[in-house]
Amino acid sequence: MDIKICAEPFDPWQEIREYQHSSAKDMAGKFGATNIFIGTMRDFNEGDDVKGMTLEHYPGMTEKQLEKIVAEASRQWPVIDTLVVHRVGDILPNEPIVLVAVWTSHRGDAFDASRYIMEALKSRAPFWKKELLKSQAERWLVKNTDGYL
Amino acid sequence: MDIKICAEPFDPWQEIREYQHSSAKDMAGKFGATNIFIGTMRDFNEGDDVKGMTLEHYPGMTEKQLEKIVAEASRQWPVIDTLVVHRVGDILPNEPIVLVAVWTSHRGDAFDASRYIMEALKSRAPFWKKELLKSQAERWLVKNTDGYL
Amino acid sequence: MSIKVRYFASLKESVGRSEDNLEFAGLATVGDVWRRANPSKALPNNSLAAVNMDYVGLDSAVKDGDEVAFFPPVTGG
Amino acid sequence: MSIKVRYFASLKESVGRSEDNLEFAGLATVGDVWRRANPSKALPNNSLAAVNMDYVGLDSAVKDGDEVAFFPPVTGG
Numbered sequence: 471m472d473i474k475i476c477a478e479p480f481d482p483w484q485e486i487r488e489y490q491h492s493s494a495k496d497m498a499g500k501f502g503a504t505n506i507f508i509g510t511m512r513d514f515n516e517g518d519d520v521k522g523m524t525l526e527h528y529p530g531m532t533e534k535q536l537e538k539i540v541a542e543a544s545r546q547w548p549v550i551d552t553l554v555v556h557r558v559g560d561i562l563p564n565e566p567i568v569l570v571a572v573w574t575s576h577r578g579d580a581f582d583a584s585r586y587i588m589e590a591l592k593s594r595a596p597f598w599k600k601e602l603l604k605s606q607a608e609r610w611l612v613k614n615t616d617g618y619l
Numbered sequence: 620m621d622i623k624i625c626a627e628p629f630d631p632w633q634e635i636r637e638y639q640h641s642s643a644k645d646m647a648g649k650f651g652a653t654n655i656f657i658g659t660m661r662d663f664n665e666g667d668d669v670k671g672m673t674l675e676h677y678p679g680m681t682e683k684q685l686e687k688i689v690a691e692a693s694r695q696w697p698v699i700d701t702l703v704v705h706r707v708g709d710i711l712p713n714e715p716i717v718l719v720a721v722w723t724s725h726r727g728d729a730f731d732a733s734r735y736i737m738e739a740l741k742s743r744a745p746f747w748k749k750e751l752l753k754s755q756a757e758r759w760l761v762k763n764t765d766g767y768l
Numbered sequence: 769m770s771i772k773v774r775y776f777a778s779l780k781e782s783v784g785r786s787e788d789n790l791e792f793a794g795l796a797t798v799g800d801v802w803r804r805a806n807p808s809k810a811l812p813n814n815s816l817a818a819v820n821m822d823y824v825g826l827d828s829a830v831k832d833g834d835e836v837a838f839f840p841p842v843t844g845g
Numbered sequence: 846m847s848i849k850v851r852y853f854a855s856l857k858e859s860v861g862r863s864e865d866n867l868e869f870a871g872l873a874t875v876g877d878v879w880r881r882a883n884p885s886k887a888l889p890n891n892s893l894a895a896v897n898m899d900y901v902g903l904d905s906a907v908k909d910g911d912e913v914a915f916f917p918p919v920t921g922g
Contacts, residue, residue, distance in 0.1 A: 483632035499662030499712040505733075506655040507726065509922050513648030525921070526854050528914060531898035556921065563648040568922045577656065577845075578766040581734050584654075588726060588922060594900070597921025598854035610855040611920040613891075617727040658845050674844070675777050677837060680821035705844065717845045726922075737845060743823070745837075746844025747777035759778040760843040762814075 471544075473536045474555045475527065482508050482555070482569045489553045489571070501550045501573040505580035507588050513563035519604035523561045528596035532556075539590040543572070546586065547579040554587065556597065589617050620693075622685045623704045624676065631657050631704070631718045638702045638720070650699045650722040654729035656737050662712035668753035672710045677745035681705075688739040692721070695735065696728040703736065705746065738766050769832035771795055773805050776839035779815060799826035801836045814841055846909035848872060850882050853916035856892060876903035878913045891918055 472489060474480075486506065490497065513520055540552050555569040570587050574580040592614040599611040621638060623629075635655065639646065662669055689701050704718040719736050723729040741763040748760040773788040780786050788805045795801050798819060802811045817824055818837040830836060850865040857863050865882045872878055875896060879888045894901055895914040907913060 483636045487632045499660075502659055502661045504655075504657040504659065506653075506657070507729070508653040508655070509726065510651055510653065511648075512651045512724070527921070528851070528853055528895075528898070528916070531895060531914065534898045575661070576764075576766070577658065577737060578768060580656070581730065581737075581766070585730050588730075592726075592919075592922040594919065595921050596853065596895075596916060596919050598917065599920045600854070610917070613918045614920050614922065615725075617725070617730070619727060676844070677774070677776055677818075677821070677839070680818060680837065683821045741842075741845040743842065744844050745776065745818075745839060745842050747840065748843045749777070759840070762841045763843050763845065 471540055471552045472554070473533055473540070474553075475529070475532060476555060476557050477559045479565050480555055480557065480569070482506075482566050485555050485569060486553065486571050490573075493551055497551060497573060501575060503574045503577040503580040504571060505574075505577075505584040506569070506571045507584055508566055509568040509588075511561050511563050511565050511567055515601060518601075520563065520601050521604050522563070522602045524600045524602070525558045525561055525567070526598045526600070527556075527558045531596050535595045536591065539587055539594065542590065543583040543586045547574065547583040549574055549579065549583050552583075552587070554591070556591075556595070558597070585617070592617065620689055620701050621703070622682055622689070623702075624678070624681060625704060625706050626708045628710075628714050629704055629706065629718070631655075631715050634704050634718060635702065635720050639722075642700055646700060646722060650724060652723045652726040652729035653720060654723075654726075654733035655718070655720045656733055657715055658717040658737075660710050660712050660714050660716055664750060667750075669712065669750050670753050671712070671751045673749045673751070674707045674710055674716070675747045675749070676705075676707045680745050684744050685740065688736055688743065691739065692732040692735050696723065696732040698723055698728065698732050701732075701736070703740070705740075705744070707746070734766070741766065769793060769795060771801055771830060771832075772835045773801060774835065774837040776837065778840050779812065779838055782812075783809065795830055797826065798824055798828050798830060798836055801830055802826070802838060811838065812840070815839065816841065846870060846872060848878055848907060848909075849912045850878060851912065851914040853914065855917050856889065856915055859889075860886065872907055874903065875901055875905050875907060875913055878907055879903070879915060888915065889917070892916065893918065
């Protein structure tokens with residue numbers, strides 16, 4: 471299990487490939503299913519063109535909450551391994567914001583655990599987004615929507 | 620949208636990266652969510668050590684059914700783009716068998732559409748697996764299990 | 769009428785061939801096609817059938833030039 | 846008793862500082878900490894609070910050396 475907070479842009483495919491490679495001796499042949507979610511910055515939101523975003527977090531608490539969330543998922547589903555990567559700092563449209571990858575034996579567990587982690591991250595991990603609009607106005611996002619709706 | 624049947628091993632990260640890059644002009648900044656499922660060959664099944672597997676398919680019907688499935692998902696959820704890659708032929712443990720990637724605006728749709736495509740693929744796409752056990756015995760897999768259980 | 773019949777996976781192994789080319793009059797349904805091609809063998813209960821690469825039931829009609837396929841439950845993914 | 850108070854995001858901007866170091870006796874709860882640090886400002890309704898990086902309610906107890914944080918609903922992911 472690994473949780474990474476990145477202040478620089480990250481390549482999700484590279485992150486997953488490296489992580490899977492580093493865990494290969496333990497995982498090879500053992501997992502049948504991998505579910506991956508990637509959240510990417512869009513260039514529009516609520517009808518406005520967005521130029522960029524600043525992502526603030528609470529160092530220490532962010533990691534602590536993400537560890538709890540991953541532990542909760544691992545208690546509910548037979549998870550073999552998990553990787554969570556989240557950007558902070560200044561972000562441009564089309565850059566990845568979050569990566570969740572879950573390795574399991576069976577596909578249902580991979581989907582369920584990955585979605586659980588994403589929903590819990592959205593509602594409990596202390597990150598805050600401030601958008602910079604094309605109009606130069608800045609605005610804090612007020613609330614994440616529920617992804618199960 | 621792309622559907623690929625591969626007779627040789629494929630690297631899922633490379634496939635996604637290339638596909639996303641090739642579609643970049645259309646997709647950049649437009650999608651907020653990507654859900655990816657990867658099915659990988661395990662080295663055990665039903666209590667037996669498995670050395671390898673042969674995956675047979677029905678050329679033409681496989682593609683036709685996968686196109687239908689992706690179209691069904693696209694009618695049910697607002698899908699921006701989809702990539703499906705499936706191996707056929709001789710497969711070794713730890714090699715990827717299937718990749719489903721779905722790009723959407725919102726995360727719930729990405730999870731739902733990706734899972735729908737995987738479940739439908741498992742129940743309707745004409746592929747058949749024959750396992751080669753360590754004991755040298757061969758056996759056809761009889762039935763896929765339901766991934767929503 | 770001319771019907772191409774295809775078999776896959778374990779069903780291909782149990783009938784001992786991958787395809788038949790039937791040239792018979794009076795083949796009305798997919799079930800007729802199976803019985804004509806395999807007169808001494810019942811289609812296994814859980815088998816699936818397709819006409820021109822779409823799933824169909826055994827009572828589905830066939831016409832000249834169709835490709836009819838029989839196979840066991842699918843196990844991909 | 847000594848309490849470190851931290852503020853994040855829009856709440857940090859509206860209180861105009863990122864942290865306080867309180868040295869007061871008689872701080873029993875998280876709510877007390879807010880009122881002592883921000884006597885003329887009510888905590889916005891939807892705010893969240895944490896003690897030592899775990900979520901807590903405003904009536905949760907605090908003790909000497911705790912880090913108490915206040916912030917708006919989270920919007921990561």
